[in-house]
Amino acid sequence: MRCIYNPLRTLVLAIFCASASSVAATADMLAPYKDDLFAYPRLLAEADGGRHFTVDYQSKRDINARDAVPERRVNQQYIDVGVRRDQQDLLATTEVARIPHIAVGKQQNARFIVVYLYGQGGNRRQGMDDFTFGGNFNRIKNLAVRNGGLYLTTDFSDFAAAGAKQVASLIALYAAHSPGAAVYVACGSMGGGICWRLADDAQVAPKLGGLLLFGSHWDEKFLSSRAFQRRVPVFFGHGGDDKVFPVENQEKFFRSILSKAPNYPARFVRFETGSHGTPIRMSDWRGTLNWMATAR
Template identity: 60%
Template structure:
């Protein structure tokens, strides 16, 4: 049973939208669009995007890496944000909890918490953007805590997905995993019950797992997006690129995309990934 801990504001949705894939409407697209494409391959599925710390961090943030400039965010979405619990698991929910058009989860990496995925000011305002995009589309965005990156954490996330999927039958579930959170993405892909509901996986500065190639999600051709900095010293870009090619396959008919942020580091994909572009591609795949 879910218990509300605190409501940040008392705003309620008066009617439930049908649980059906739809396009996310534009939201600050000019500010969050990718910088110049330096090169591409695989018919555009693989792209190398220009990234410059001075421009994309120092000029974008009022306080570098701590507080983005105000034009990048809209804080009205906080009226739809709640701190909640499922059993003992704490999470933050934003948007429509019943009859949601989609369910999007962000799973943090090592040392993170549920607060990371709803922080309006860090990572260039990119979490504020995804909250606004999903809420405006009648969807539900979740940022949970979990006990570990193994079976226990995967079971908790699976239970969260099961609970909210029951509230929004047919809503595609899209899971984004930052850094070590990718271990949970791959475990969820191997869970037959979760895989049935998956509408996409995002690996943001994350790792690879060969077991995915035999998973129920792979057999269903669940779309996969990889975002990686070329200077990531935690998970080398070359290894993630090689895994992307395995997922895509020799025929190239698997729905996989890769964005390489040239000169970007470990956290760059969380800051720079264009959520609207990726989510719309997944919803239409």
């Protein structure tokens, strides 16, 4: 097992290591799956009382050595495409719009729901691609299916109010069929505009189990949102060399959350030297979602 251990920080162990015993594994929402392959690289620094982590990122290792064709096709050991048996390309009709989306896993009575929202130039297929981003989307698909959950990707019209209403209506549709499921929304890049709107959506915010921001932006209105008041966990994954949304700006916003609510369940993982797309490739779905499931 590849993990980070610091005897002075048991919290780091919880974040960066897979569960070491069957007792711990059964307590997790998501059981281990390829944890050794997707473990974070070396920890470089820790700050903000164990909430901010800087980890080592090297493109030669984390792209070139991981991919058979760099950035286009990951090596086979990182994926299991058998999960496609549980995948459907669908069209939902809601009171807002007809919404093309893709679902993997249990569409009724799911234990949890994860929704991925793409950034500029993307579509619903991005978050279902088994081979790109180091196989990380294939991992969340497998984690959902193997643990009785549901993973959704969806198209939407824009990153503003109209798109947020469409996504909210899709979430409401599926949440009605899985009333006991918490909803975790992950937003890549510009998709964060929808994440922040959903944080104050009267229908969605009460169902949120967490927000995951991958190389995304910030919104000060979150600090007065329904999700903030409910202490919905927030994860930030960001490249240290992000040219689109500079990491320093996102770190400043992260720390503004802690300033307003010092014990707020927020975490930040900075992938040192990583670019705009690095967090989608490198963020640990299992560790993050398991933390969110118990953080509140």
